[in-house]
Amino acid sequence: xxxxGDAAGATMIRVVIADDQALVRSGLRMxxxxxxxxxVVGEAANxxxxxxxxxxxxxxxxxxxxxMPVMDGIETTRxxxxxxxxxxxxxxxxxxxxxxxxxxxxxxxxxxxxxxxPPDQLVTGVRVVAAGxxxxxxxVTRRLVERFIAEAPPQPSAxxxxxxxxxxxxxxxxxxxxxxxNAEIAAALHVTQGTVKTHVTHILTKLGxxxxxxAVVFAFEHGLARRRSxxxxxxxxxxxxxxxxxxxxxxxxxx
Numbered sequence: 001x002x003x004x005g006d007a008a009g010a011t012m013i014r015v016v017i018a019d020d021q022a023l024v025r026s027g028l029r030m031x032x033x034x035x036x037x038x039x040v041v042g043e044a045a046n047x048x049x050x051x052x053x054x055x056x057x058x059x060x061x062x063x064x065x066x067x068m069p070v071m072d073g074i075e076t077t078r079x080x081x082x083x084x085x086x087x088x089x090x091x092x093x094x095x096x097x098x099x100x101x102x103x104x105x106x107x108x109x110x111x112x113x114x115x116x117x118p119p120d121q122l123v124t125g126v127r128v129v130a131a132g133x134x135x136x137x138x139x140v141t142r143r144l145v146e147r148f149i150a151e152a153p154p155q156p157s158a159x160x161x162x163x164x165x166x167x168x169x170x171x172x173x174x175x176x177x178x179x180x181x182n183a184e185i186a187a188a189l190h191v192t193q194g195t196v197k198t199h200v201t202h203i204l205t206k207l208g209x210x211x212x213x214x215a216v217v218f219a220f221e222h223g224l225a226r227r228r229s230x231x232x233x234x235x236x237x238x239x240x241x242x243x244x245x246x247x248x249x250x251x252x253x254x255x
Contacts, residue, residue: 013038013039013061013130014061015038015041015059015062016045016054016087017032017040018062018064019045019047024115025045029043032123035123038254046069046070047068047075047079050062051083054085058087061126064077066100066104067093069121073091074104074107088129088132090110093112093115094116105213105216105217109213110129112209118162168199169203169206173219173224176215176216181199182197
């Protein structure tokens, strides 16, 4: 389905909003439709409605609240992925340490944002995800890293291992797990950003991962962030939490 265009014929980003609070949906719609390149094509009050609406309207992006009645954001994302929906899911959460964020990403979400994020970051997030990139909000990423470092990592998946990765690719994956951007990884390893991007591409291909979000989930599941936190005592490693809390969203997007 072709999306509507503006007067100049530009392609619009078509968005569906799913949240059980009408006021939240109205606020999100108001923010998004103030932009010339975004149109909200529908709203849903729960996950079941969201799945039906997304199948009928085929939006580019779905903003989905993690906590909804009937079907929550995790199950909604899982349903969409199982049905092969092309719509990119951006999950919303009220809490930076929400335990459901990891599950939503594993289910297939392309990224996540806090509901308390400023409007410009919401708009940026929609554009980034619509462009096919992954979005990792700095505050949520930092809290997820801290949680997985503090707790025992989940059991690693049986269908993948780190065998295919080179030593440098393993190192890059561990840095991705801390939430570093390609530029920061390049600075830490004293290589070019192009080299880092190549490593990231190889990591995704070798491990059968879709995007950077899945790479972070994979690293968490295999305890890579935890192991790096105890092994890396360099000033760069010690400075990661502070930098994560202040970085822009677009520093964390893409491959």
